[in-house]
Amino acid sequence: MFRVDSVEIRVFTYKGQGGNPCSVVLDADALTTDEMRAFAGARGHECGFCLSSTTPDFDYKFRFFVPNHEMEMCGHATIGLLWCLARDNILDKTNPVVATNSGLIQSEILFDDHGPVVKISQPCGRVENIAPEMTADVLTALDIDRGALADLPIQNATTSRTKTLIPLVSAQALQSVRPDPERIKRTCVSLRSTGLYPYISLDLEKKKFEARQFPKDSGYIEDPATGIAAAALAYGLLANGLITTHDVKLNRGLTVYQGRFMGNLSQIKIEWCQNETASCWITGQVKQQC
Numbered sequence: 001m002f003r004v005d006s007v008e009i010r011v012f013t014y015k016g017q018g019g020n021p022c023s024v025v026l027d028a029d030a031l032t033t034d035e036m037r038a039f040a041g042a043r044g045h046e047c048g049f050c051l052s053s054t055t056p057d058f059d060y061k062f063r064f065f066v067p068n069h070e071m072e073m074c075g076h077a078t079i080g081l082l083w084c085l086a087r088d089n090i091l092d093k094t095n096p097v098v099a100t101n102s103g104l105i106q107s108e109i110l111f112d113d114h115g116p117v118v119k120i121s122q123p124c125g126r127v128e129n130i131a132p133e134m135t136a137d138v139l140t141a142l143d144i145d146r147g148a149l150a151d152l153p154i155q156n157a158t159t160s161r162t163k164t165l166i167p168l169v170s171a172q173a174l175q176s177v178r179p180d181p182e183r184i185k186r187t188c189v190s191l192r193s194t195g196l197y198p199y200i201s202l203d204l205e206k207k208k209f210e211a212r213q214f215p216k217d218s219g220y221i222e223d224p225a226t227g228i229a230a231a232a233l234a235y236g237l238l239a240n241g242l243i244t245t246h247d248v249k250l251n252r253g254l255t256v257y258q259g260r261f262m263g264n265l266s267q268i269k270i271e272w273c274q275n276e277t278a279s280c281w282i283t284g285q286v287k288q289q290c
Contacts, residue, residue: 004031004039006047007084011076012225012284014267018259019287020076020225024048024084028063033070040065045220048077050085058104059096060085067219072102073160075227075282079118082107083286086116102160108281119281121273122159122228125235129153130164130191138166141187142196142214143178150200152240156193157232159280163213164191165236166198171210174200175261179214181221188216197229199256204242207254209233212261224259225266227282234270234280248272253280 007026010019028036028049040047044067051061062081064074078098085091086109098105098120106121130138130153138154139146150167157165164187168174177198184196199211211233213223223229234254237243243254253271271281 004035006039008289009080009084010287010289011080011083012227012258012266012268013287014257014265014285016285016287018224018264018266019285020223020259020266021045021289022048022077022080024050024077024081026050026081026084026088026090036063036065037070041067041219043067046071046074046077048074048081050081053099057097058099059093061099063101066215068217070101073100073105073228075120075122075160075231076225076284078105078107078120079227079282079284080286082109082118082120083116086111086118100160116286117283118286119271119283120227122231122280122282124279125232125238126158127155127235127239129155134187134191137183137187137190138164138196141180141183142166142198143180144168144173144176144198148173148176155236155239156191157236157239159231159235160228161194161232162192163195163197163226163229163232164188164193165233166196168198168200171200174198174210174212177212179221184214185217195223195226195229197226197233199233201242202257207243207247207252208257209237209254210257210260213258222262224262224264225268225284226258227268227284230254230256230258230268230270231280231282249274
């Protein structure tokens with residue numbers, strides 16, 4: 001196996017614990033696509049690779065791989081790469097623009113007593129209800145019955161990628177999900193989605209939610225923290241009136257917890273950009289693994 005210098009981190013930690021593991025390579029210019037893919041396969045989780053810019057339109061090019069394939073965009077790997085670059089004083093600005101295979105990502109980097117705090121942008125989301133005849137496939141893929149569904153539509157929500165939002169009635173319903181990987185893959189293909197995202201409301205007044213993420217075909221069955229899915233959820237909630245345009249104007253963001261049932265509780269925060277498109281920021285805490 002070729003040698004690659006990487007940093008092992010966890011992104012979207014909660015009280016210093018949990019988070020989504022990620023391996024990031026800060027200087028990947030010499031790596032081939034096959035080498036990046038092999039590196040991710042050996043790690044068994046998402047990996048992010050930083051390449052030099054080739055144009056003044058952006059500051060860095062990021063590529064992302066999971067064990068099974070390359071991804072157009074990965075929220076926690078993007079935050080992780082920027083956090084490492086900022087921590088190591090490699091950045092020469094606090095708002096670098098990153099090119100990904102899904103488009104340009106804006107960022108904001110602040111510093112507090114614990115180090116860098118990274119925010120990355122997501123485009124304004126698109127939300128549509130899934131076809132009614134697909135509901136049974138979604139329920140079968142997760143082994144849940146109709147009584148577990150809340151009185152809200154199952155929806156596809158798209159920011160950088162499309163996630164299928166599945167509203168459930170309770171924490172017990174969320175815990176009882178029993179994913180079938182092959183059915184999830186077939187259902188996601190039919191829905192043109194990259195993952196099933198069942199969620200519940202923990203505290204609607206405080207905009208706190210909890211979710212689980214079952215990717216279409218990443219090489220593992222469940223994801224402990226998914227920033228892009230949390231952003232997609234924000235637009236689903238906005239479409240359903242659980243978040244209002246008034247909340248957006250006042251930047252009443254939301255908190256999404258994920259990974260609890262993996263023993264890896266994580267916390268993702270979504271903030272609203274104050275502009276006419278109501279695009280949003282993804283942010284969260286990062287911790288380097290020992």
